[in-house]
Amino acid sequence: MKFDNGTEQATFDKVVSELPSLIKTKCKGYDELYGYQLLPGDYYKESIVKALLYKFCKANNFEYEGTTSALCDTLNWRREFDPLSAAFSERHDDALVNVGILTKYPKEDSNKRVVTWNLYGALITQKHVFDDINKFLRYRIGLMERSIGLLDFEDESNNFVAQVHDYDGVSMWRMDPQIKKCTKQVIAVFQKHYPELLSAKFFINVPSLLTWVYDVVKKFVNEETRKKFVVLNDGSKLGQYLTSAPSKLYGGNSKDTLQAQNVKEVKPSDYTLYLFEQKVSADVE
Secondary structure, eight states: OOOSSHHHHHHHHHHHHHHHHHHHHHHTTTTTTTTEEEEESSSSOOHHHHHHHHHHHHHTTHHHHHHHHHHHHHHHHHHHOOHHHHHHTTOOHHHHTTTTTEOOTTSSSSSSSSEEEEGGGGTTTTTGGGGGGHHHHHHHHHHHHHHTTTTTTOOOSSSSSSEEEOOTTTTOOOHHHHHHHHHHHHHHHHHHHSOOOEEEEEEESOGGGGGHHHHHHTTTTTHHHHEEEEEEESSGGGTOOTTTTTTTHHHSBOOHHHHHHOOOOOOOOOOEEEEEHHHHHHHOO
8 A cells, every 4th residue: 555645644544443433323334345344353354454445545535535435335335235146146147147257367467367358249139138227237246246356455466357348249239328328327336336446448349330339438437547448449459468368369378268268156255155144044034
């Protein structure tokens, strides 16, 4: 963690010290964030908690009110939306599961070791997946949560996720209102509840007729996020940025296919498993 001045350090320290009170008074005691326990307990780890709080502080320019408001909003959203269930318990539409790929590249450059891939070309004939925004959102949040499960918040070289959006084969798409609505909703949730977790976002195989895709996305994100965008008309150039990507189609060094690289099983954190057990017990009672 780096602080540019004493004010930033003071704000961070204040957030840390007042966290128990904030959770009790504004979050109904809910103390789970990305699968980690925020309050001292059997699953608490101070270094991870501080790393997560630092991300919220940085995203809110180390302004105390903004940081605590954003943090409480996120905890309350997590309590109601239950993203851990979306990641580890729920079954999603097969059409969505087949286009959301999760890869782990241990030898990749800093903070490009965990990558989520969104293969939108496979959805050309299955636009029904966008009909129910909540279902699409739960699938996409679930993928994000599982990618977070592969991060190490004690390692500054692996505490961000990279994203690839592959639009190969979607040149027939137009500005479909429902697709636009789903895209806007996902971006809004990521912006609000997953701060400082994106290292880079690659838009690949984007033909000139599909520039609206990028135009739509950039309207709903802040300047810092836009700086992380890379648009590549030729997907085979992605290997220049992700050397561990498959050589076929993406120009990386790996001879494996993307499907072979897919990490299908991500182990939930111990605290996540504990919360699941508590929920089952409550349902039984």
